Amino acid sequence: MHSEPAVQIAGLVKRYGDKPAVDGLDLTIARGAITAVLGPNGAGKTTTIETCEGYRRPDAGTVRVLGLDPVTQSAALRPRIGVMLQSGGVYAGARAVEMLRHTARLHAHPLDVDALVERLGLGSCGRTTYRRLSGGQQQRLALAMAVVGRPELVFLDEPTAGLDPQARRATWELVRDLRRDGVTVVVTTHHMDEAEQLADRVAVVDRGKVIADGTTEELCRGGAESSLRFDGPPGLDLAALLKELPEGATAVETAPGSYRVEAAVDPRLLATVTGWCAAVGVLPERLSVQRRSLEDVFLDLTGRELRS
Amino acid sequence: MTTTDYAPKPGAAPVGRMLLAQTAFETRMLLRNGEQLLLTVVIPTVLLVLFSAVDIVAVEGPGKRVDFLAPGLLALAVMSTAFTGQAIATGFERRYGVLKRLGASPLPRWTLLTAKTGCVLVTEALQVALLSVIALALGWSPHGNPLAVVALLVLGTAAFSGLGLLMAGTLKAEATLAAANLVFILLLLAGGVVVPLGKFPDAVRSVLELLPISALSDGLRSVLQTGAGVPWADLGILAGWSVLGLAAAARFFRWE
Numbered sequence: 395m396h397s398e399p400a401v402q403i404a405g406l407v408k409r410y411g412d413k414p415a416v417d418g419l420d421l422t423i424a425r426g427a428i429t430a431v432l433g434p435n436g437a438g439k440t441t442t443i444e445t446c447e448g449y450r451r452p453d454a455g456t457v458r459v460l461g462l463d464p465v466t467q468s469a470a471l472r473p474r475i476g477v478m479l480q481s482g483g484v485y486a487g488a489r490a491v492e493m494l495r496h497t498a499r500l501h502a503h504p505l506d507v508d509a510l511v512e513r514l515g516l517g518s519c520g521r522t523t524y525r526r527l528s529g530g531q532q533q534r535l536a537l538a539m540a541v542v543g544r545p546e547l548v549f550l551d552e553p554t555a556g557l558d559p560q561a562r563r564a565t566w567e568l569v570r571d572l573r574r575d576g577v578t579v580v581v582t583t584h585h586m587d588e589a590e591q592l593a594d595r596v597a598v599v600d601r602g603k604v605i606a607d608g609t610t611e612e613l614c615r616g617g618a619e620s621s622l623r624f625d626g627p628p629g630l631d632l633a634a635l636l637k638e639l640p641e642g643a644t645a646v647e648t649a650p651g652s653y654r655v656e657a658a659v660d661p662r663l664l665a666t667v668t669g670w671c672a673a674v675g676v677l678p679e680r681l682s683v684q685r686r687s688l689e690d691v692f693l694d695l696t697g698r699e700l701r702s
Numbered sequence: 703m704t705t706t707d708y709a710p711k712p713g714a715a716p717v718g719r720m721l722l723a724q725t726a727f728e729t730r731m732l733l734r735n736g737e738q739l740l741l742t743v744v745i746p747t748v749l750l751v752l753f754s755a756v757d758i759v760a761v762e763g764p765g766k767r768v769d770f771l772a773p774g775l776l777a778l779a780v781m782s783t784a785f786t787g788q789a790i791a792t793g794f795e796r797r798y799g800v801l802k803r804l805g806a807s808p809l810p811r812w813t814l815l816t817a818k819t820g821c822v823l824v825t826e827a828l829q830v831a832l833l834s835v836i837a838l839a840l841g842w843s844p845h846g847n848p849l850a851v852v853a854l855l856v857l858g859t860a861a862f863s864g865l866g867l868l869m870a871g872t873l874k875a876e877a878t879l880a881a882a883n884l885v886f887i888l889l890l891l892a893g894g895v896v897v898p899l900g901k902f903p904d905a906v907r908s909v910l911e912l913l914p915i916s917a918l919s920d921g922l923r924s925v926l927q928t929g930a931g932v933p934w935a936d937l938g939i940l941a942g943w944s945v946l947g948l949a950a951a952a953r954f955f956r957w958e
Contacts, residue, residue, distance in 0.1 A: 447806050448805075448806065449802070449805070449806070449958070469810065472714075472806060472807060472808050473712050473713050473714040473808040474710075474712040475712075475806070477803065477806040477807075479799055479802065479803055481799065482798045482799030482800070482802075482803070483798070483799045483800060483802065483803030484798070484800065484803070485727075485731050485795065485798075485800055486794060486798055487731050487734050487735055488731060492727075492730075496723060496724075496727045497807065499715060499719065499720070499723040500714065500715050500720050500723065500724075500807050500808050500809050501712070501713060501714065501715055501808060502711075502712075502713030502714060502715050502716075503711040503712075503713055505706060505708070506706065509706045510706065513706060539803075541708065543712060543807075543808070544708070544709070544710055544711040544712055545710060545712050546710040546712055571706075571708055572708050574708075575707055575708040575709040575710075576709055576710060577708055577709075577710055
């Protein structure tokens, strides 16, 4: 259908004062998929998304969204995209359903408002005005406003921030339905599990740059396939442990008393580690085997925890 | 539960439909807001009834007390809606990201501003109707050319809208709230609305006469109270404020 990507960003720089929020960011987002822009707070995610939405003029670099310049061709672009801001965007005195109905009226072929209200459970908001809705209700209304115009491309900025697990899953379901019907979705998040579970592709952003980009499998493939973690007394002699482990394995004390062994974890390796613990008289607590996660990828790339 | 098809079918609604929808929506939001109604309906009405009935302020010119007061309170109604109400509402819309979110919708900016003007005009029409009915019941006998009255009201609306949007688009919402109310009170007292400008010393008076509220209340009074012809000087002052205010608002308004 369209070979052209949904979003194409090259060398984007955006400064606030002399502090760069985005610093030479390159990113291409394919159509018809869910792409997560993952990074810690302050990494430049929102600035990047808001540049795509036409709110910010790049200081350098180029941004094309559906082949259009978001600043100079805004009038042509705006009807084709759906936007969910990180917060706000609704008249303080408006009721949820009337606000959604009004947003629908600005579009030529909107979705059926009643069905969307039912789908997102907004009917229960009744006559309550926006400022008195719960945080979750406000988020769901903003999500509904982003999709009601039947856009080709939807930008969701932290759509599940502050939601309870049930509301979070409902949001994910809707996002998956959008993909099923051919809508491109770009979602920013600082939750690894959200990126892992929801996204087809993940762009990891840190300090204004994309530092890794690919499917979750691709990103997690590099380095050790999996790891074994356990807690014990601090200061164990890991050099002694390493002598018993296969070639190429690593063992580190990530925090005092927390240990991580990276290797091809199989039953034999587990027996080796627990056998060594028994020999030195240590009961490994909270022993767990984990596949390499986006968290580990981020840690490897930046040396920092994602949520620090 | 119904299954919705989310397949893309984007497009902006026809611009006329967007304009109508936005005007109706903004008007509904305004009429729902209690503080706005206090400002636009209750205060002018109470002042009209109170000062007509009780001899607190010394009025000037021919006719009954209400013949002096009604034009001033029509001017106040225009200021309360076009300036104070619009500034406060727009300031908070900016603060809560409403203007930002609308900036990513198909609604063009000029359509949003036109809708705001439409909302102000609808509200003013309701105010003028209400105040006129009350004034007539109090024995008001208006004179003069209705077209001159309409010209004054329209230019007054333009002048106050420009200043209100300038304030809403540059100050923080809380500062706009405070400043717009303060200006409302000051101009109510010093703009010839209920206190004749003749009560002020000459030097002060010649400055006050240049205020948009003075030009509007003086112009309305000269037509409605004394039946004078088109008040070109007052219309000129209002036109000047309109150009200044709208140009500055267009130049300095920040959407976020």
